[in-house]
Amino acid sequence: MSKDKTSDVILDRMMALHPKVIDLVLDRVWRLLAALDHPEQKLPPVIHLAGTNGKGSTQAMIRAGLEGAGKTVHAYTSPHLARFHERIRLAGTLITEEHLTAVLDECYAANSGETITYFEITTCAALLAMARTPADYTLLETGLGGRLDATNVVDKPALTILTPISMDHEAFLGDTLAKIAGEKAGILKRGVPCVVGPQPDEAMEVIEARAQALGAPLIAHGQHWHAFEERGRMVYQDETGLLDLPLPNLPGGHQIENAGAALAALRHLQAGEAACDAAVTQAVWPARMQRLKHGPLFDIAPEAELWLDGGHNPAAGEALARHLARLPQRPTHLICGMLNTKDARGFLRPLAAQAQSLTAVSIPGEANTLPASETARMAQETGHTAHQAGSLADALQAIAAQDPRARVLICGSLYLAGNVLRENG
Template identity: 45%
Template sequence: MTAPTTSEAARIIDQLMELHPKGFDLSLDRITRLLERLGNPHLKLPPVIHVAGTNGKGSVVAFSRALLEAAGLSVHVHISPHLVHWHERYRIGVKGGPGSLVEDAMFADALRRVAEANAGEKITVFEILTAVTFVLFSEQPADVAIVEVGLGGRFDATNVIPKPAVSVVMPISLDHQAYLGDRVELIAAEKAGIMKRGVPVVIGHQEYEAARDVLVDTAERLGCPCFVYGQDFSAHEEMGRLIYQDDEGLSDIPLPRLPGRHQYANAAAAIRAVRAAGFELTEAVIEKAMVSVEWAGRLQRLSDGALVARAPAGSEIWLDGGHNPGAGEVIAEAMANFEERQSRPLYLVIGMINTKEPVGYFRAFKDIARKVFTVPIRNSDAAIDPLALAVSAAEAGLSASAVSTVSEALDAIRQQLKPGDPAPRILIGGSLYLAGDVLADNGTPPR
């Protein structure tokens, strides 16, 4: 599905934005009131896989969808945020095949009904959109729904789901400190808020022991069957294959299609989560999922399009919306692994918003990036000025210059190349908003 240029749903959302400005006001009272007026659609969903975390939650959503669809099941998927079109937030399941992004007429109708039920009362746009999720997913039949948390967990609007099939908490690191706390254990406590008494919990790889302890302690206190990465399930590469192991045995499967070693743990969490939710996965199904999984804007290779044509000939261009220090580390590791396989000069094109910690992100690339070009993010009042962002990159030990557009950055990279240099490797990232702008400008929006 391609969202129409003149999307009725987008026009309705623009109108709602004027009434209910962007921003975070964490509470479940407003969404609960609205859902009651709508007949409590969140109580009429298929089994739900509910996913929280600072990093990796989008990837585990993608892997879970791939696994379930490979098993022939119909899968609804809610993600947040979208990259180019609002419609990306809602994938409607289809029996025996891949789901498709919600059609504009269906989306617009659900928006109108939700807005009418809200009757102009105070509410955030994310809460409206979450109510739309529940309306759509309750009215269209499917075998399972995957619901990604928007922010935090405890007070996220998706957390009205009373009893998911499984709760998944992916890696915790510092992000959204103004809303979730300035220590990983405080953030972990907020993410752990999606756990429900007696419901299975899958805990993905945790870099910080303090975060892991909070998650495990919460699961134990609530009497949740708990599956912890590195303890109850694991994955590692061996001879170019992925070796996955849990209490059901060992699987020797292809490496995931999504690049980066961090995806091994994400794939493992998805396999364990789908099984914990009560769905059977054969080795053949897992193999099919590993080679078919897709996730736009997360270490996505751009091979054609308008921006690709603008880059130096033969460039290897990667797009990733990761935006915090933890994401910087795993992306930098992936770039270093690519360098081991094929040496190319690495250039960064980075834009970020002001809720992030840019120096920590940039520090991960200190020894591997030749140059950083910082760019603005369109239509964002929260974007960090490229000059200030370049100062942050310099503080992290990188050579950096501010430019006005991604296209200008690509032109500048061409000028930086020395005679005899191989074609460059270019990472464009630092924000999902920037990733969305790039996909739109390149003419390759998510499908």
């Protein structure tokens, strides 16, 4: 393959097609999809997910469940952590470099130099690859919002899913929960059932009104299904009966609610008992309380308990704090890097009670990183004992020198997590 035809080169070229990273309209997507002969109309049955937190984990559990029942599944997710190829899974396998390069090149040519965002054109490439590859189901995760997201182009999905909605991306989605919920609920389609995870009342009112207007049946947490922990097991209950399952293999109490949404989806699809068991025991989703056990960072502190999480908004901070509180007691230190577009104080505040210290770092190679000094200042304002370091390695060395057997959580951004996983995954 010639050097100017690698996926990285084409992706770089695509970045120049629109001056903004985010510009929420669907006109450009419809134009390119028409030029590609409408791949969005040729996909295997689609399950479309939106929400603020838990989309990726819920999608991973649904995929594990369907594959556990012997089905083949396409999956589209964003952002990627280490390599772009992670975003596109075809019939269970990550897209190859050759296939990715071919569909990117085809989309770039079909776009004919017109204005289009990076996410829009790469989403079209994903839909093109999925439409041409046989599978039983297609899982589509929204990138941002829902109503105007580039994935919101399928007229009649098999099912939609709304995971918990909270404040995030206010500059694009609105400054109230109701406005954000309105954007997320934009994925609902006339007559198509929607599984709804736990929601604040303000968000649920908007979802219910939208569903009623479209005649879209809701399968809602707390009404049609329940999921909870009991005696070290997960109990799921809906109108067809009760399931007694192992706790989700993805760590964190919040994963029980995500698993509940996945199970509600699988039960609706009549995927069977093997699917429900596989959903909670076989799911893999990197950078969600992921234990790091090898790589350069592990080598710096081999006696430490080293964790990685990509959560970055207030709801994620609360979920992480709850999870840390339930772990066996051990001195806990945070290494945190965040983007300047996130509510850093909201993320950091709930974690203060669980951490002995926080060391702030800037995210390497990321233009929108919050400077380490700013993260440290905000951490102090929210109750942390805060320091800053020039790199992740420096931060970890300082913690290990003080307490070799500490619990260390690297957190604050998926971009920071991706940086870690490129060398320590």
